[in-house]
Amino acid sequence: MSVDRIFGLVRRVMRLTTDTATPSVQVQMESAADDLHNDVEVLETYGFTAHPPESVPEGLAVFPNGESDHGIVIGWFDKAHRPAGLKAGETQQYSVHGQNQLFDEDGQITLEATQHGQRLFFNKDGEVEIRAQQGQTVLLDKTGQVVITDKAGSTFRMLANGDMDVTPASTQFRVNGYLTASYGGSSIGMNPNGDIVMHPASGVVQVIGNAKATEDVIADSDGTAISSLHHRHPGGSIGAGTSLEPI
Structure with missing residues (x-):
């Protein structure tokens, strides 16, 4: 040659x-x-x-x-776009459009979708986390719970035992529409009309402690409405007739 x-x-x-x-x-x-x-x-x-x-x-x-x-x-030879600063043993796949996939020294895999910062993490403990550029996150952690967090710090947790926990960053918890909570066959709900509807499984609503109503309370079990403010009692201390209206 x-x-x-x-x-x-x-x-x-x-x-x-x-x-x-x-x-x-x-x-x-x-x-x-x-x-x-x-x-x-x-x-x-x-x-x-x-x-x-x-x-x-x-x-x-x-x-x-x-x-x-x-x-x-x-x-x-890519001298214009190659990510710098990899540590020993790490690998990274990338494109000129901003997407990249990093296998880091901690055993975590990080996927970055675009230059805007959306990221998906898989860590060595088996957890998965999604992060948006605006600060919201979704975490599937190793205990089996799902945690959703907004940019203000409010969290919504779905626990491994089936419970759900809502923690607002402010003091308000707002629901637009119907809200119903059920347990053991009983339920309590709030509808868009402003009504609070209770359906106890036993047929009895029990209040432990004082109960205060600023408006009238009406009982209606068989179609006969009875007002707590304007009802009359048969007999009573006044004699054989009916008592006066409550003051």
Whole structure:
């Protein structure tokens, strides 16, 4: 093999065009001394393919036997977009559009969707966390609970035992529409009309402690409404008639 062929085995090249519609990616490129090479194959690993942007034109090609007509590109030099600062053992896949996937030294996998900061985390404890750019998070933790947190710090928890816990960052808990709580066959609900409706399974509503009503309380079990403010009692201390209305 001549000296020229030996020096021509490995060359730096500049990519001019890229064709990804072919069975293997092919490029047109220039090597030293402005040699033009057409339809040069790009060596890619199984399961991975890429179309480098125009900002990544420089690559490295090998030419078996030093023949310029049979080059193969083995890689591209990305000096414009490659994430810096990886620690020993870490790997990262990325694109010029901002998406990236990081396998870090703590055993966590981080997926970042775009340049706007949406992220998905899989940590070594089996937890999954979603973070939005605006600060909201959704956490599926190792205890089996789901925790949703908004940017103000309010949380909604679905616990592993089936309980749900709502903690507002302010002092208000607001529901637009019907709100019903049920347990053991009993239920209490608030409807959009402002009514509070209770359906005790035993038929008895029990109040432990004092109960105060600022308006009238009406009992109606069989279609006969009885007012707590305007009802009369038969008999009583006044005699055999009926008592006066309550004051």
